[in-house]
Amino acid sequence: MVNAVTGVLIECDTTVKAIIKNLDSKHHFIVDDLDDTHVFIVSTWVERLKSELERLLDENAYTISDPKDPKN
């Protein structure tokens, strides 16, 4: 029997996909893991996911202007 599930299709690169998988291991919001660059998630999680991603990516970004560095 054919099933239809509502949700949100997320398209992303593989790096982000890995982060999403990692988040999912704690929070379980993925409905179906489609392939390397697509994942189907619960629609209520979209905003939360975006802000989590933002935070994680920010942590990993290299900034040249370190305020603690006296040379700058």
Add this chain to the structure above:
Amino acid sequence: MSVINFKTNIYDYLETLPIFTFQRLFQKPATCLAIFRLLPAIGRQIVMSILYVENPISLKDIQSWVYKDGHKKLQEALHKLSKLHILEETPEKGLIVNSTFRLEFKNALSGGGEHQSFGLPCATVDKHKVDIAFLDHFASTQWEAILHYMVGTTMTKRPSRGVLNLLQKSDLMNSTASESGLHITNKGFQFLLQDVNTQVWAFLLQYLDMAEMLKMDLVEVLNFLFQLGSLELGQDYSVETLTETQQQMLEDLGDYGIVYRRKKGSRRFYPTRLATTLTSGTSALVTSLSKKETGTAASSAMIAAAEESHDEGGFLILETNYRVYAYTESPLQIAVLNLFIQLKSRFPNMVSGVITRESVRNAFLNGITADQIISYLQTHAHPQMRKRAPLLPLTVVDQIRLWEMERNRVEDKAAYLYKDFNVQADFDAAEKYAKDLDVLLWSNSKQRKMVIAQEAHETLRTYIKRRLAGNRDTG
């Protein structure tokens, strides 16, 4: 990202006007000339070629003027001309220049006919005559007062009520209920990065919109704007030939720094450089304004040097290490730079800063795009930078674009996931159906799963139901 493109093009505006407005616009030689000057080069060429031809010319003949590979450009130009109602098509498939336009444009070229359309220079000598330098100064202080107000520097006086009104109407700034005063919007940030001529036009177009609301005669307003474009800088003109609407406009335009009058009710007015460059391309004004900015406080020797080297009018140096050195002391330019650069230190004639991920992201949050930042850096590059090719360090340009892309690393779309098809043929049919409807977002034939856009769910469900029911009947 909510980026609304700001309408800055007078073309787009003109094209929306009905034909009888054009008929009235064409009655003024100055307007004809101004519209002609706004045309692309091919358009001007066509108009010049057939202006004195009284009979319609067939499209074929015009097409034979150009090589085969130029046909597309010709077509574009012809399309533009007919949109502006300069070219008209006769019933016999011939093209002819609009008769009013032909007559008045000839007048503009040869100086015949009614003459006041180009403004009436004052017959008497002005006792308080002003020179071009004064007008330039007046124009830039008035115009910058508006921009200063937008970026929120407090050093200049508040613009007049009319200006504030216009800023608000055009959504460049809006007022929030919680705080008093106006706040700059996304559109306003984009506006600041444009060059002056674009800004002036954008402002005037908003003014036109408002003029319609105030029941001012649109044709008179447009005629006056176009007339201003053909006036001579440094010459004083009499207000006598102007209509009441146009005299009312003088006051508003004075607030923007487009015309100068010594006092309200003065019988003469001077167009400033902002006015005279309206229809003649952008470069003149930008150069003159930035020259002034760099020149005001610098020593006279520096002005001379600046004038020699500042032909391009740039003041920004961008290094491959993301550092920016801006040779300016204009608080306005510094404020604009502050939108996307993290400023570090300030010296009497320059500021330096760094383009960082953080500073650029702040700009993105304000609705500024990477392209706008890059084009700003490009147009204001220091002459020293212009010696190199490419103009801007590629690393920095690429990184700014990457930072922009980074903001959109995930794309989300509300959707429905279809799975558990029992028969491959059912899946294939449903997949094809979704594809034909252009709602298929993702599919995997092996896993028999597919994702379709949310809005198509009902349609597809009915389709699959019917197909499955049909299968059962036949099977």
